[in-house]
Amino acid sequence: MAADPESINMEMYAEPENSSDTARIWERVRQQLNPARHSIAENILAGIVVLLLVVVIALAATHGGGAGGGGGVDTACQTEACLYRSGYLVSFLNRSASPCDNFYAFACGAAEQVMPINPAYRERTVSGELIRQNADKLEAALRSPIVRNSADSYERKLKTIFGTCIDDFRIERVRGALFADLLRRQFYVMNGSVVGQFDLDRELLSAVKTFGASAFFEYRVEPNPLDGGRYTISIYNGGIGMLPAMYLFDFYHRQRESYKEYMRVTAKLLVADAEPGTVDNPNGVTARIENFVLDVMEIETALANFSRNAAGPDPDKPPLAPGNQISLTEMDSSYQPIRWSALFSGTLESGVQGSTRVAVQTADYLRRAMTYVGETIRLLHPVDYNRRLSNYLNWQVIRNYSGDLSSAYVHAKREFESSLSSSSYIYQSRLDYCLDRTKNFMLLGLNSLFVADHLVDSSKQAVDSLYKTLQSEFVSGIERLDWIGSTERAKMRMKIQAVVDKIGYSPTEIRDEFLDEYYKDLTVDPDYPMMDISISWQNFKRLKQGSLLGTVQQATAWSGATFDVALSMTSTAQLTVPAGILQWPFFSPQLPGYINFATIGQRMAAELIKAVDATGQLTDQQGNSNPMWSERTRQSYVAKAQCVNFTYWDLTAGPYWVGNRSYYVDINPIISRTLRTAVAETDALRLVSKAYAGFEGGGSELPLPLGHLNKMQSLFTAWAQTFCFTRDPLYSYIRGALGRLMPEDIHVNGVLSLIPEFQSAFSCPADSAMVKLGGCSPIFYT
Numbered sequence: 001m002a003a004d005p006e007s008i009n010m011e012m013y014a015e016p017e018n019s020s021d022t023a024r025i026w027e028r029v030r031q032q033l034n035p036a037r038h039s040i041a042e043n044i045l046a047g048i049v050v051l052l053l054v055v056v057i058a059l060a061a062t063h064g065g066g067a068g069g070g071g072g073v074d075t076a077c078q079t080e081a082c083l084y085r086s087g088y089l090v091s092f093l094n095r096s097a098s099p100c101d102n103f104y105a106f107a108c109g110a111a112e113q114v115m116p117i118n119p120a121y122r123e124r125t126v127s128g129e130l131i132r133q134n135a136d137k138l139e140a141a142l143r144s145p146i147v148r149n150s151a152d153s154y155e156r157k158l159k160t161i162f163g164t165c166i167d168d169f170r171i172e173r174v175r176g177a178l179f180a181d182l183l184r185r186q187f188y189v190m191n192g193s194v195v196g197q198f199d200l201d202r203e204l205l206s207a208v209k210t211f212g213a214s215a216f217f218e219y220r221v222e223p224n225p226l227d228g229g230r231y232t233i234s235i236y237n238g239g240i241g242m243l244p245a246m247y248l249f250d251f252y253h254r255q256r257e258s259y260k261e262y263m264r265v266t267a268k269l270l271v272a273d274a275e276p277g278t279v280d281n282p283n284g285v286t287a288r289i290e291n292f293v294l295d296v297m298e299i300e301t302a303l304a305n306f307s308r309n310a311a312g313p314d315p316d317k318p319p320l321a322p323g324n325q326i327s328l329t330e331m332d333s334s335y336q337p338i339r340w341s342a343l344f345s346g347t348l349e350s351g352v353q354g355s356t357r358v359a360v361q362t363a364d365y366l367r368r369a370m371t372y373v374g375e376t377i378r379l380l381h382p383v384d385y386n387r388r389l390s391n392y393l394n395w396q397v398i399r400n401y402s403g404d405l406s407s408a409y410v411h412a413k414r415e416f417e418s419s420l421s422s423s424s425y426i427y428q429s430r431l432d433y434c435l436d437r438t439k440n441f442m443l444l445g446l447n448s449l450f451v452a453d454h455l456v457d458s459s460k461q462a463v464d465s466l467y468k469t470l471q472s473e474f475v476s477g478i479e480r481l482d483w484i485g486s487t488e489r490a491k492m493r494m495k496i497q498a499v500v501d502k503i504g505y506s507p508t509e510i511r512d513e514f515l516d517e518y519y520k521d522l523t524v525d526p527d528y529p530m531m532d533i534s535i536s537w538q539n540f541k542r543l544k545q546g547s548l549l550g551t552v553q554q555a556t557a558w559s560g561a562t563f564d565v566a567l568s569m570t571s572t573a574q575l576t577v578p579a580g581i582l583q584w585p586f587f588s589p590q591l592p593g594y595i596n597f598a599t600i601g602q603r604m605a606a607e608l609i610k611a612v613d614a615t616g617q618l619t620d621q622q623g624n625s626n627p628m629w630s631e632r633t634r635q636s637y638v639a640k641a642q643c644v645n646f647t648y649w650d651l652t653a654g655p656y657w658v659g660n661r662s663y664y665v666d667i668n669p670i671i672s673r674t675l676r677t678a679v680a681e682t683d684a685l686r687l688v689s690k691a692y693a694g695f696e697g698g699g700s701e702l703p704l705p706l707g708h709l710n711k712m713q714s715l716f717t718a719w720a721q722t723f724c725f726t727r728d729p730l731y732s733y734i735r736g737a738l739g740r741l742m743p744e745d746i747h748v749n750g751v752l753s754l755i756p757e758f759q760s761a762f763s764c765p766a767d768s769a770m771v772k773l774g775g776c777s778p779i780f781y782t
Contacts, residue, residue: 077704081590082704086706093106126721137453144159170530171529172406175406177273212538221546228552232357235362239300247305248308262416265415295387302372318625327358331358335367401531444519454579459504471501478493480782524536558576564581569608570623575607598719648667653745680780753769754775
């Protein structure tokens, strides 16, 4: 019986144990070669891989340093971690490709064999594999028995939510009956007479407060970087179910029809699941459903038009700035017909008054939307005004909860979502939906659960030490930037020195006592259906938002999920490095420094550079708008960045073979959108290569047991291999043609072609493809 390909490929991502007993490695290889576990083809492939590994090690032992000056067996790192890393590195390599002609092909040429795509995945990337691995860990933790089973235990609530969500039997038994019962007194499709009692303020309050719907707008209560991290109400565009363009252009006719069918089918299911006798005039249901669909589409189309065409915020008057915020009382008069003070005091409760100030992020949109709601609809449809608004509000509620209902509702939602995809649509499984739902409901609890099972403090300390090495090197390098004035360099140094690295997790927010207290007002009854738990969570969320309003975000607060793999830098100079990336293949405290510098180190360095680049320099370390650069410096930056831009100017990606036809992607429009990343990645890789050279172990660390790669070559290869991917050709083409994401192979080669240290490490001739003629001078690190 063939082994699960996912389990085979994930073997290389497992964290090696703290032991130098290499005999156990070969025992694992022997077990993997057991014919009973694999198909004939898999055994042949595994045998070839092991044979090649033996040959490599033998050559290393025989020839010592090899072509690249790497270590022989007697002069190389032979710990278990190093042997694992060597196997991992070799598994992706294509030795027949020249590193000086196409380094991505050299470093990742065997990616299709290591990470083969299958019908379940249209792409596989190194980061994506780690994301899936973390999801598996979360699932295992959530399925494990409850240890702390008291009524106030956050763990009990967390695992109950997940367990209820994946309980198919209970969901199919309830279907949508309870939801239909909640809606029947206000849903026109079930009761045509409700429109006579419609009141906009009352129904909007119910939709936002009870169900958390986004209707006409979306609000958030979030830390305000322009007000010392104080929690502030921000109001954004919202209240539509698709991207604005999909309502407006003929090209998206199929998506619009699919969206209407989603509404139509969902309404029919709710009617069918309603208690017999509760649906008013069953013979008129079909006509009411069509009115319902047309009413929703008309209002959402208008909102999409406003969203697409309204003016954005004035850059000189940022809405979050305290002086640019407006009170709810002012909103009552400026953005009629909604009574904003009543809406937010009813929703958030705690201390919200007419004087409470909010940040209207898109004032022009909101003004147009409110004019439409208060005047235009009434003028166009004076008889059906109430019905149209009622149907619109009810749909915003329904689409929030359809995923919590039975498989028929989920199928209708999936059919619609498949029409939105530009390539083959991969249906979200019930498990993935429930993991997302649990994350949304109890993120802090899930953060703690992940950290408790999958991170040791030694990793946190080692990454912090690595970060401080990079920070120190970058600060000293800023003084060498002769294109920036001395006063501006001083401001940049000050900001970088102020950056606080938050590694792994928040020590405060993973404590049981803290989490029990934080979630004490969240009611999760094991006998509740999932929809009731969702509504209970909405009640908890709004009251929590109200209690936070006006307070300052705690310095220990964690931003995002600990199980994420993406780093982030806040405007207040806080670098978040989640626990989810502090593991194989991005980090291990047992690996040599040149590997960790190349992987997790380079990503931290890139975030440091972004903190003071053309965008980062606009704010100081407190997050205040306080540009550092003069006009002369800005112009110097533009000239330097333009050189990097020209490096990618005439490149194309591909060919991508779809059937018998090949497609190419022009990189020019992509680099115009991703130039900031290209600059940061290039300078960050130069920074880590220099910082490693000064690292305390830099002169004494042993190379990996690979005769053909020395330490610096391993550093650049390890970095490149974080971008290895396998992708469906059609998806690759569409992804590139959209012009937003740089293909990984182009990114790797583009960055390395601008780095002299790379070219020196691999002795690349001056006329090779990986050496850009003339090059570009360093921008933020030299």
